[in-house]
Amino acid sequence: MNQEFTMVEINYWAIAPLLVVVAGALIGVLVEAFVARASRHNVQLGVGLVTYLAALVVLLAKSRTEHGLTMGGSVVIDGPSVFLMAVILCFALLSLLVMAERFGGPAADAFTPMGAATPGSDLERSAESAGWGTTEAVPLMMISVVGMMLFVSSGDLLTMFVALEVLSLPLYVLTGLARRRRLLSQEAALKYFLLGSFSSAFFLFGAALLYGYAGSVDIARIALAIGAASPVLDGLLLPGVALVLIGLLFKVGAVPFHAWTPDAYQGAPTPVTGFMAAATKIAAFGAILRLAYVGLSGNRWDWEPALIAIAALTMVIGAVMTVTQTDVKRLLAYSSIAHAGFILVAVMSFDVTGVSGAMFYLVCYGFTTIAAFALVTLVRHEGSEATDLSQWAGLGRRSPVVAGAFAICLLAFAGIPLTSGFTAKFAAFAPAISHGGAAGAWLVVIGVLASAVTAYVYFRIIVTMFFEEGAGDVVAITPSTLTTIAIAIGLVLTILLGVLPGPVLEAATQSAQFLR
């Protein structure tokens, strides 16, 4: 044996936040195994909160400065990855607070008492009256968070693919665990799973083609190979890029890969929807940014037109479909598609300010979205969520606080000044104007028009809530302190980032440089 085995160099501080969340997830699974059912809810909540907080502290205190490649190139710690990992952890914290809401019951209100029981069966009813719950949601979410954090920091396509699976699989399961409207939830999970695995296959196929092209899955090596341009292998490059991007664009819900979004968002437990909308978007855009700016920027002239068309389509179809929705969750789903289009505009500027603009937009959108979906969980009709828009009529008179808070979220989605939506749109569109050329300018025009269309929808909801008479049996119930904290943080940041975007924008700008 003359070939010695070489160990990879490990910078433990760099991957410490990931290790913390992995450890938390494992402890969460062990809690499921060994802690009595009655106390599991609280223990899991504690484990989750401590894990996310610890990971955040380690990330900001130690890993932040450990820039570089580690684990043999699998993990890249640089500005964007640290920034996005921190944001993902913040969103996970807030979402966990909302997911743990019990409304005075024995188990988390959003999750089914027994996922395996036939919907509507006696078994399900007795599990419900026994106070059972699906506390597995917390470790599943932690595993998903590991995947997301790894997704934005992966330095090669293989790691990226495994991260994609690690982040997606738990989400498929979580989607199917809603307490109410079980069949809808299971259908959503199945659709999300089938389409999601299909898109993963696209990603994998693309990664294989890029491996064939560059002889390596490392993003940096692929960039080198594109720079060296070998005409014999050129046939692999564009199909590879296209297929990889399809896999990633699916995750952000860009048109025409958006078909799963409304169904999955509607069927999933509402707090999970908020988490998916905020955190999955971050993770997927983190990967898109890294690939577009580091790995594939060499031949971007080849694939840029397609991405511009997708961005335009995403904004237009997202906005137009928002108008026709009658269900709040579906409406927010289409709105999230439109927002994905706005972020793509920032990505298409191919400038460092585009990176910071996209990252800032993701932060603003995420906090508002988590708060918005948390507020949706509060509006109830006979105990279950009233998601039909007509049921929200007159909510502003009966529950002015919840309706007012939701109105603030809607104003932010619409991009009204003094909310985070405005500053975010500005941060996303400005680089497209200054660096995106004519296409960038056109995209911004489309973006502004699409915003106007969605603004109409949001104002219509506000009018429905405050100026229409509705049936009196739809009310907003009072959440626990934890959910209130999560909603309050979301709302305060929605306002604060609109009035004082400086610090976060500054942080985004400072972390916008990818390690090449």
Place this chain on the structure above:
Amino acid sequence: MIDNPYVPLLFFMTLGLLFAAGSVGAGQLIGPKKANAAKAMPYECGLQPSPKAEEGGRVPIKYYLTAMLFIIFDVESLFLFPFAVAFNQLGLFALVEMVLFVITVFVAYAYVWRRGGLNWD
């Protein structure tokens, strides 16, 4: 020709095919053929198989779960194989990594066991 590494493969495939075809064919040729109702039954004793395939019968999902759990540990063992073969070269680091991997998977095992996933009732 005989040096070709595929020749043994071909040889084995042919042998396997011949053996399979031969066994079935020999039974057909030399076996006595006297049918009666008892012989047509799947078992001399025991219950008629249920659910019956010809009625498009369906089986409970429990079987599927067991199969899935098997796959989890099957995949784990796949990683154990190259580790074991190359253990001498890999050294302590790989041992630690493999132990970590096995512990992680055993966390899943503990969960399944405590939840009653290994019971059949």
Place this chain on the structure above:
Amino acid sequence: MTSTGEAWAFWILATVAVVTALVLLLARKAVHAAFGMAASMVALGAIFLAQQAPFLGVVHVFVYSGAVMMLFLFVVMLVGVDHADSLVETLPGQRFWSTVLALGLAALLMTGIGRVNYTGTADLSAVNADPGNVPAMAGLIFGRYVWVFEITSLLLITAAMAGMVLAQRQRLTPKATQREWSERRIRSNTHVAGLPNPGVYARHNAVDTPALQPDGSISALSINRTLKARGQVASPVEHVEAEERIQREITEGRTR
């Protein structure tokens, strides 16, 4: 260039793999699709073997044709072996347009990939000789890609949890033990000696066949409730008749 043997192997195996993959896609019956998948995976594994990647080839056959195939068969058993896809289109024109788009995508990919021309001979024999195929794989798994390897364990955990959460029904109350059953029987003073056993006949002995009472009538208690509910109770008549026939033959034999 590849050797002729390898080229032959490739063209035969590739044809098998593609055709059986199409069977997997297009077969209307789930069982046929399962067979298609098994054959396709075996062919792919054989291609890996032919590419001097024995570990990958064996693993492929192991995992896909063995384990995943087994899962597939259980799914077939779940949905019923005779279950066939419904061919009703819920979206009008969907099949037409998806076929057009799929063919378009395939054409695009083929024109792109078809232009590629590799030079030189891909040969793994050096690596396979030293350090050997499996050790080389181990070197990658525990070397460059050790992080991916470790993270994969999270996928396995997720799979276990997903299976348990979505498919394993837990008991709300513990299952009654044999002792509890017998105590219950004695307390209630019914069937203190236990329920009658199912029938034992000269030619048959199974729990689905009821016992006969001394007067020749069927004892309903000797059959499990579940079997009764499923309508799986066999009739003892044929066994009794068979027994009588044997009895007759024996008596006839004696008198002959």
